[in-house]
Amino acid sequence: QQPVQSPQAVILREGEDAVINCSSSKALYSVHWYRQKHGEAPVFLMILLKGGEQKGHEKISASFNEKKQQSSLYLTASQLSYSGTYFCGTEEPGFQKLVFGTGTRLLVSP
Amino acid sequence: DSGVTQTPKHLITATGQRVTLRCSPRSGDLSVYWYQQSLDQGLQFLIQYYNGEERAKGNILERFSAQQFPDLHSELNLSSLELGDSALYFCASSVGWGGYNEQFFGPGTRLTVL
Numbered sequence: 001q002q003p004v005q006s007p008q009a010v011i012l013r014e015g016e017d018a019v020i021n022c023s024s025s026k027a028l029y030s031v032h033w034y035r036q037k038h039g040e041a042p043v044f045l046m047i048l049l050k051g052g053e054q055k056g057h058e059k060i061s062a063s064f065n066e067k068k069q070q071s072s073l074y075l076t077a078s079q080l081s082y083s084g085t086y087f088c089g090t091e092e093p094g095f096q097k098l099v100f101g102t103g104t105r106l107l108v109s110p
Numbered sequence: 111d112s113g114v115t116q117t118p119k120h121l122i123t124a125t126g127q128r129v130t131l132r133c134s135p136r137s138g139d140l141s142v143y144w145y146q147q148s149l150d151q152g153l154q155f156l157i158q159y160y161n162g163e164e165r166a167k168g169n170i171l172e173r174f175s176a177q178q179f180p181d182l183h184s185e186l187n188l189s190s191l192e193l194g195d196s197a198l199y200f201c202a203s204s205v206g207w208g209g210y211n212e213q214f215f216g217p218g219t220r221l222t223v224l
Contacts, residue, residue: 002152030209041112041200041215042153049209056212087152091209097166098213100153 001026003090005101012108017076020104022088024069031064031071032089032098078108114216116201122222128189131219135182135203142184143202144176159184160207196223
């Protein structure tokens with residue numbers, strides 16, 4: 001079941017904040033977040049596990065609401081380098097594979 | 111640079127043909143994943159191998175097959191190619207399998223079927 005991401009796109013000015021949401025209709029074991037710049041490979045940002053454990057880059061923060069099967073990625077004080085497409089990938093218990101959402105395009109302008 | 115290598119970078123071929131995409135994982139990684147990304151689309155999981163064995167399968171077409179070799183490199187074989195198979199194919203690797211392992215993506219192979 002493909003997770004739903006919102007918003008589909010967002011435009012920010014440098015220094016502004018943004019929240020990207022990822023929602024699934026299935027119970028989840030983990031949520032992964034990746035960023036992909038145009039023409040490049042996706043780059044790992046964060047993993048959030050059922051039970052509260054998480055790992056990722058220090059400057060990135062995210063949350064995982066297990067009861068609602070929702071995750072949010074928080075981008076604060078955005079920089080130009082934050083521009084790209086953000087994908088969440090969800091893993092259902094026992095399935096051992098990530099299903100990625102369709103992505104959220106973020107553009108940060110000066 | 112993620113440490114994952116993929117060859118070739120670009121591949122142009124005709125419908126009905128067969129191609130092989132190659133992936134070498136990061137040193138120490140035992141899992142290899144294959145993804146397909148069509149134009150402006152998300153990442154579609156195809157298949158995963160862990161230490162030579164198939165661990166998980168996505169919506170991989172019967173015309174597609176993959177394997178992971180003893181040296182841990184992996185190959186994705188695409189046969190009877192159709193126009194709709196044109197896409198960017200990514201390989202990713204991780205240390206283990208399961209949700210706690212971040213995946214490191216290679217630069218991708220862009221396949222164009224004419």
